[in-house]
Amino acid sequence: MAAEGGLFGAELRVINAGVDLFADALGARGVEVSRVDWRPPVSDTVAALWRDEVDAANREALRRLGAAQPVLVDVRPALEVVPGMTPTTLLHAGPPLPWARMSGPVRGAVIGALLYERLAETQEEAERLAGSGTLTFDPCHHHAAVGPMAGITTARMPVLVMENRAGGNRSYSTLNEGLGRALRYGAFAADVIERLRWFETVLGPALGEVLRRIGGVDIRSLIAQAVQMGDECHNRNRAASALLIKTLAPHVAALDIPAVERERILAFAAGNDHFFLNVGMAACKVALDAAHGVRWSSLVTVMARNGTEFGIRVSGLGDRWFTGPSGTPVGLYFAGFSGEDANPDMGDSAITETAGLGAFAMAGAPAIVQFVGGTPADALGYTRRMYEITLGESEAYRLPALDFRGTPTGIDVRLVLQTGILPQINTGIAHRLAGIGQIGAGLVNPPMACFEAAGRALAAELAGADRGSGSGT
Amino acid sequence: MVTRARVRPDAFVDSVALMQASERVRVLPGVRAAALVMGTELNRRLLAEAHLLPAEAERAGAADLVIAVRAESAAVAEAALGQAEAFLAARRSDQGPERSSPPRSIVGAARRLPGANVALVSVPGAHATAEAHQALSAGLHVFLFSDGVPLADEIRLKRRAQARGLLVMGPECGTSLVNGVGLGFANRVRRGHVGLVAASGTGLQEVTSLIHRLGAGISQGIGTGGRDLHEAVGGLSTLQALSWLGRDPETRVIGLVSKAPSAAVAARVLEVAGATGKPVVAYLPGFHGAPPASVLSVATLEAAAVGCVRMLGRKRPRLDGRSGRAGRPRTGQVLGLFTGGTLCDEARAIVGDAAREFVDFGADDYTRGRPHPIIDPSLRSAAVACAGGDRRVGVVLVDVILGAGAHPDPAGPLAAAIGEARVRARRVHRTLEVVAHVVGTDEDPQGLADQERKLQKAGARVCPTNRLAAELARDLVRGRRGR
Numbered sequence: 001m002a003a004e005g006g007l008f009g010a011e012l013r014v015i016n017a018g019v020d021l022f023a024d025a026l027g028a029r030g031v032e033v034s035r036v037d038w039r040p041p042v043s044d045t046v047a048a049l050w051r052d053e054v055d056a057a058n059r060e061a062l063r064r065l066g067a068a069q070p071v072l073v074d075v076r077p078a079l080e081v082v083p084g085m086t087p088t089t090l091l092h093a094g095p096p097l098p099w100a101r102m103s104g105p106v107r108g109a110v111i112g113a114l115l116y117e118r119l120a121e122t123q124e125e126a127e128r129l130a131g132s133g134t135l136t137f138d139p140c141h142h143h144a145a146v147g148p149m150a151g152i153t154t155a156r157m158p159v160l161v162m163e164n165r166a167g168g169n170r171s172y173s174t175l176n177e178g179l180g181r182a183l184r185y186g187a188f189a190a191d192v193i194e195r196l197r198w199f200e201t202v203l204g205p206a207l208g209e210v211l212r213r214i215g216g217v218d219i220r221s222l223i224a225q226a227v228q229m230g231d232e233c234h235n236r237n238r239a240a241s242a243l244l245i246k247t248l249a250p251h252v253a254a255l256d257i258p259a260v261e262r263e264r265i266l267a268f269a270a271g272n273d274h275f276f277l278n279v280g281m282a283a284c285k286v287a288l289d290a291a292h293g294v295r296w297s298s299l300v301t302v303m304a305r306n307g308t309e310f311g312i313r314v315s316g317l318g319d320r321w322f323t324g325p326s327g328t329p330v331g332l333y334f335a336g337f338s339g340e341d342a343n344p345d346m347g348d349s350a351i352t353e354t355a356g357l358g359a360f361a362m363a364g365a366p367a368i369v370q371f372v373g374g375t376p377a378d379a380l381g382y383t384r385r386m387y388e389i390t391l392g393e394s395e396a397y398r399l400p401a402l403d404f405r406g407t408p409t410g411i412d413v414r415l416v417l418q419t420g421i422l423p424q425i426n427t428g429i430a431h432r433l434a435g436i437g438q439i440g441a442g443l444v445n446p447p448m449a450c451f452e453a454a455g456r457a458l459a460a461e462l463a464g465a466d467r468g469s470g471s472g473t
Numbered sequence: 474m475v476t477r478a479r480v481r482p483d484a485f486v487d488s489v490a491l492m493q494a495s496e497r498v499r500v501l502p503g504v505r506a507a508a509l510v511m512g513t514e515l516n517r518r519l520l521a522e523a524h525l526l527p528a529e530a531e532r533a534g535a536a537d538l539v540i541a542v543r544a545e546s547a548a549v550a551e552a553a554l555g556q557a558e559a560f561l562a563a564r565r566s567d568q569g570p571e572r573s574s575p576p577r578s579i580v581g582a583a584r585r586l587p588g589a590n591v592a593l594v595s596v597p598g599a600h601a602t603a604e605a606h607q608a609l610s611a612g613l614h615v616f617l618f619s620d621g622v623p624l625a626d627e628i629r630l631k632r633r634a635q636a637r638g639l640l641v642m643g644p645e646c647g648t649s650l651v652n653g654v655g656l657g658f659a660n661r662v663r664r665g666h667v668g669l670v671a672a673s674g675t676g677l678q679e680v681t682s683l684i685h686r687l688g689a690g691i692s693q694g695i696g697t698g699g700r701d702l703h704e705a706v707g708g709l710s711t712l713q714a715l716s717w718l719g720r721d722p723e724t725r726v727i728g729l730v731s732k733a734p735s736a737a738v739a740a741r742v743l744e745v746a747g748a749t750g751k752p753v754v755a756y757l758p759g760f761h762g763a764p765p766a767s768v769l770s771v772a773t774l775e776a777a778a779v780g781c782v783r784m785l786g787r788k789r790p791r792l793d794g795r796s797g798r799a800g801r802p803r804t805g806q807v808l809g810l811f812t813g814g815t816l817c818d819e820a821r822a823i824v825g826d827a828a829r830e831f832v833d834f835g836a837d838d839y840t841r842g843r844p845h846p847i848i849d850p851s852l853r854s855a856a857v858a859c860a861g862g863d864r865r866v867g868v869v870l871v872d873v874i875l876g877a878g879a880h881p882d883p884a885g886p887l888a889a890a891i892g893e894a895r896v897r898a899r900r901v902h903r904t905l906e907v908v909a910h911v912v913g914t915d916e917d918p919q920g921l922a923d924q925e926r927k928l929q930k931a932g933a934r935v936c937p938t939n940r941l942a943a944e945l946a947r948d949l950v951r952g953r954r955g956r
Contacts, residue, residue, distance in 0.1 A: 006590060006614065006638065006639070007590060007591070007614050007640065007651060007652075007717075008651075008652065008693060008717060008721050008723075009652065010588075010590055010652065011588065011652075012590065012591060012651055012652055012654045013586055013587075013588045013589045013590055013591070014589070014590075014591045014592070014593050014656075015579050015582045015583055015586065015589050015591070015592040015593065015608070015611075015613060016592075016593045016595075017579055017582075017592060017593070017594050017595070017596055017604050017608075018593070018594055018595030018596040018604075018618065018619070019595040019618070021848065021878050022593055022595060022618070022656070022657060022877075022878055023593070025655070025877035025878050026593075026654065026656075028877075029654060029655075029877075031654055032586060034576060034582040034583070034585055034586040034589065035575060035576075035582070036575070036576055036577065036578060036579055036581070036582045037574070037575040037576065037577050038577075038596055038604075039577075040596075040597075040600050041600065041603055044599075044600075044603070046603050046607075047600075047602045047603035047606060047626075050603065050606030050607045050609065050610045051606070051610075051633070052610075052633065052636070052637065054610075055610050180515075332492035332493060332495075332496055333492070333496075334492070334519070335495060335508035335509075335510045335516065335519055335520060335523065335525070336506075336508060336519050336520065336522060336523030336525065338499075370490065370493060371492075381574070384574070385574070387581065387584070388576065388577045388578060388581045414607075415578060415580060415581075418577075418578050418580075418603070418607065419577040419578050419581070420577075421577060440492075
């Protein structure tokens, strides 16, 4: 492009940030002006982040995110496939968290997992073991995995294997247990453990067999359909679950296992509106992992909560977590519960928002907005606001209500700091005591401190590189 | 404490609507707990655990809606049940306002305006660097009006822009005329074939307005910010704009205007300007080096305008306007009260030792936390009024700047201030002379002739150029006869 071709002789189209008077004068002359509703940035650090290196890195990270082709290829025991897994490792949701700081539901899930793995026989024994220092607690995200709510994942649990056909990387997630009493909410009663054993012996192997036979399921196109059927694939997975079950059912029916088990598999899947949740999360994770590790990129690749802290990771900032206290969602509670019963926000499921689904796709799932007393117009508003902090728009996931515009995708730390707009997250609300389960659903935001810390870290890296190369001024 | 419930058989309501209604009932005065649920086995168990399942609801089925309330009295409970039914019956508006809130960042705004090419940034100085860098990231040229941007930031911005083929006009850039459209403060001038680059906002306004008044027009007028020709900045934006003008077919003559430049940078800029092959007229105050052959170096803004028009081939460009004769010398010296920095500098140099004091109300010290005096000239007006009582002042010299973005009637309040100053002077048996120059054109919204007339009626002598105004002020004090 000839440099002056961009300005001289072109029709002037102006962005105005600041004094309205100047925009008025241009408007009066018929010049198209877009006015920024400007306010001071959250952090002055942001001035150091608007750089060509970051722009280029973000283009690459966004390209990888958009190019990812998640395919559900298998279900295998975690010990076989999850990198770094050991018989005494417990993966959990969110940023790193020692036993001593775990909230009620996460502790409950740890106890349940230890009983399930037969590492402990009783609750007391499990608690002793958990505090003994002999177990390894580690975030799912350190192992290319994601888990909803407590996110506890152990060696014998069957996990979904998601493959990115574009990048070759894989991600993992447990099978969804359904609503009510579930390990992910910290329940560890006998029925919960019994269901996990059935996952291990029947459901997991059966789904694995089906997926291997059919060569995998293209999850990207499945999500694309579901988004046009009213799902945002975080709090609403009805359409996606139905689509997945529809795809798998004939092959489950053809499995060489007792009819009673085939029936139980199909009944379980059909009875769980969140059957797809973990699948969608793994698909988001595999795409975001592909976008992670682009030097200088300010694209957010992880948003996750452990019930105590909220943490984010950023493509260009390696393995570091940037954390702040977990908030409490604002929403509606099931009969008999209130905000006092709520545990601070938890789960890796905000990976959906990180990938441009969940609250970011709320315009396609107006039913969800009722959780905060909103209207379908509010649902459009939530999605529209997220375009202000994202680098791009999804090619695959398109919203009918916004003229099939792609969902806002790829959170830019810079835009969060510049605008003060925090990512919106749809979430389930867990009871703060172990084992009671989901008590409501609503909306939550990450703490701004995560983004401020990430911004400072990236600015420091850039400044360090300037000093190293002597190119700073 | 009483618990009451109603059961509505076969009344399906979706669960979220029920949760919303529950929430609204729960916060009614006197209500301790409330639940609206379908009567499934699970829900009935939950209600029982929450002590919300009176006998009348125990036999509800999965298709029945249960409304249960625990309240401080039976009356409150019954009223709450009625309210709950009303909440469910109420039709919710589906006409949510189509909220299309404005963009919150330059990146967001650019995304919504396809083909956006310029960001006009006038946010407070402390935040201006971030906005300008953001605009560059969005691929936009930047017109940076804000002042208070550190020099190091300016250099970094301009280097980055240059590498991307983008132009940073500013910081502290008052005006540009791009493709005939004014950015910031700009006068309405006709399009033509003089291309200007100016590290001076009001300098550019004076030259473009005079060129218009001389009958010629402007192809492009690019402001680059008052520090562009400083040693440290090295003329980054000026050099870039010069190379564009050199290749611009509409531009036949190039005019170069700056506040006092660094000698080395000025030499470099003149060399590049000369190499465009187009005739160049340069006003670089304080620079005394030898320009290349194709460059005409001039000493005043007026001469720059006249020179540019002459280079276009016009024979004798003339400006209309009477300045009057100076006559016998006045007592006191010249007080310059300016809204334009370059005009102030030029006039101060002309007035020389006849100057009492020259004040640029557009300087940082006067604009911190308040609008530029071109928008709000009230501080300057107050200073004019005060000058009437100062016996050391014989002549007040002022500028008035018209155009888009400027005060809608700057001569109005100034004329009032002049009137007051003259009254004050008369009280102490003195005559105060006021000399004024109005920067603008007949096409400006304020109207040049109209504004000049207002000042003349107030008793000011109005000159058609800043140079003539300064010379008249000087001559009034020295007693030399006007030309």
